[in-house]
Amino acid sequence: MYKLLSHNDLDGVGCGILAKLAFREDVKVRYNSISGLNREVEWFFDNVDKNTFLFITDLSVNEKNEQRINEFYQDGGKVQLIDHHKTALHYNDYPWGHVVVEDEEGKLTSATSLLYHYLLSHQLIEESAAITEFVELVRQYDTWEWEKNDNQDAQRLNALFFLVSIDEFEEKMITRLQTSEHFHFDEFEKKILDMEEDKIDRYIRRKRRELVQTELNGLFAGVVYAESYHSELGNELGKEYPHLDYIAILNIGGKRMGFRTIHDHIDVSEVAGQYGGGGHAKASGCSLTEEAYTSFVTETFHLEPIPEDARRNRYNLKGSSFGTLYKSRREDYFLLHQINDHEWAIQKGQKRLEQTYANFEEGESYLKRNYEVWLVKDDDFVQYLMKQVKNHIH
Numbered sequence: 001m002y003k004l005l006s007h008n009d010l011d012g013v014g015c016g017i018l019a020k021l022a023f024r025e026d027v028k029v030r031y032n033s034i035s036g037l038n039r040e041v042e043w044f045f046d047n048v049d050k051n052t053f054l055f056i057t058d059l060s061v062n063e064k065n066e067q068r069i070n071e072f073y074q075d076g077g078k079v080q081l082i083d084h085h086k087t088a089l090h091y092n093d094y095p096w097g098h099v100v101v102e103d104e105e106g107k108l109t110s111a112t113s114l115l116y117h118y119l120l121s122h123q124l125i126e127e128s129a130a131i132t133e134f135v136e137l138v139r140q141y142d143t144w145e146w147e148k149n150d151n152q153d154a155q156r157l158n159a160l161f162f163l164v165s166i167d168e169f170e171e172k173m174i175t176r177l178q179t180s181e182h183f184h185f186d187e188f189e190k191k192i193l194d195m196e197e198d199k200i201d202r203y204i205r206r207k208r209r210e211l212v213q214t215e216l217n218g219l220f221a222g223v224v225y226a227e228s229y230h231s232e233l234g235n236e237l238g239k240e241y242p243h244l245d246y247i248a249i250l251n252i253g254g255k256r257m258g259f260r261t262i263h264d265h266i267d268v269s270e271v272a273g274q275y276g277g278g279g280h281a282k283a284s285g286c287s288l289t290e291e292a293y294t295s296f297v298t299e300t301f302h303l304e305p306i307p308e309d310a311r312r313n314r315y316n317l318k319g320s321s322f323g324t325l326y327k328s329r330r331e332d333y334f335l336l337h338q339i340n341d342h343e344w345a346i347q348k349g350q351k352r353l354e355q356t357y358a359n360f361e362e363g364e365s366y367l368k369r370n371y372e373v374w375l376v377k378d379d380d381f382v383q384y385l386m387k388q389v390k391n392h393i394h
């Protein structure tokens with residue numbers, strides 16, 4: 001018999017699916033939250049059958065259980081821990097630990113991809129295109145590589161995982177991987193995934209109108225309240241407002257908050273660390289402590305949302321060397337335009353600001369950070385130009 005204890009996210013459940021493909025009725029699988037695993041491991045040892053091979057995937061145990069696993073192993077028990085988190089690397093000191101963050105080719109790993117290689121190399125599973133494709137989607141989702149590669153199928157696989165129960169997901173995937181040549185979504189899944197995407201789009205549009213900006217410890221943050229779709233929100237709002245260093249997403253009911261960034265020069269695990277949390281460079285989180293509440297809620301609650309840029313312009317366009325017109329709440333107009341090959345300048349009303357910028361993005365970032373300007377509509381732009389012409393004539 002085999003027993004697999006795994007994480008209850010897509011990567012963890014991917015491990016369960018592989019185990020069931022490999023061992024069929026001979027494996028019992030239990031999915032756990034990060035905090036729930038230790039109880040489950042204790043239960044295993046209290047009710048131990050020495051012949052059961054224990055797998056632990058995508059999760060870490062506490063020190064007491066680390067000890068118990070090692071004793072079990074030294075008494076001849078069979079156990080294998082497989083993980084890809086940096087924080088678990090010390091398990092490699094044990095013969096039963098297998099932790100790899102990056103493979104030989106420099107690709108980030110996931111628990112599912114590591115378990116697949118383990119099962120293949122021990123000839124416990126047969127290689128197939130469908131399984132290999134499924135494992136790669138899980139890996140790309142779990143490592144955020146899908147965002148860089150814009151791998152929609154990876155994102156859709158995770159969306160499907162949340163739309164159905166774990167049991168249903170497991171069952172569907174096992175059948176599909178056993179019977180299909182290639183991994184695919186069926187017609188019904190495509191339909192519900194499309195509906196889900198529309199729903200997320202509408203949610204993000206609404207949240208975009210609620211975003212406020214604030215400067216904290218030298219970084220510019222966009223602050224928004226949201227209970228769901230944190231990854232999608234962080235990604236879309238980050239791309240919409242590249243002048244913001246990161247997006248802070250507050251879940252008041254859950255008394256937690258998340259941080260997301262699209263920028264390589266920002267590490268949001270450091271931001272979360274300032275409030276006792278942690279995570280990855282691109283995504284992190286912390287509890288909504290008194291201090292975090294003060295910084296992100298009390299001190300931003302009175303702020304007006306960031307005004308949105310005009311969306312359907314044909315003339316007043318971003319990056320146009322001829323000039324792009326912005327307006328501030330104080331009704332000041334700013335024209336950002338190229339003055340030579342390597343410089344962009346800002347005209348504020350009749351006056352040119354002294355500072356110049358190496359490219360359009362830097363100029364816009366300066367304006368949005370310091371004046372909370374927005375891109376004006378074409379009508380406004382045309383009126384502004386007509387006024388400029390008049391001023392010239394008189």
Ligand SMILES: [Mn+2]
Nearest residue numbers: 011058111142
């Ligand atoms: Mn994982």
